[in-house]
Amino acid sequence: MREHFVWVTTRRIRPGALEEFERAWRPDPYPEGLRHAYAYWSEDGQEITGVSFWDSKEACDSWRSSEAENRRREIMSPYVLEEREGFYQGRELGVPVR
Template structure:
């Protein structure tokens, strides 16, 4: 079993965080996923959203949303986003600290 993260970094339009946050929220969270949103210190319009999940790669792929559902979610967010600088699924390969 491994730990996985799906991560996206975005530059939001000024003052659009609350609207983007409502649009970002999926209709249903996959079981076992814990989501986080980070805002950059000094630039609150730069955000990184990610989720952590433990399981197999096959399980990760199986829990991904239906493409039509994800496309609709992306369309809801689009009016509030200036750009995207990171997007992907990642495997946690090291855990540092206690």
């Protein structure tokens, strides 16, 4: 089974700030080594979980310590009330076909 390198970030944002937050959240430039990225919102639009898949832990760490990521976090900061993040390594679980 193929191993995945995943960075997960969950943010609670100010009420009513989802649209502004989404504009600030887009990375520029697109990170080197990023394979896939997903965003999931709570029903009230105040909690967002981002899940990104990377080539390696080093690729993710390089982006996380980059000037571009620092700028992106500064732009997002007016909308973020709380943030949790973690880096994980794992595999896809086989789900039986029904």
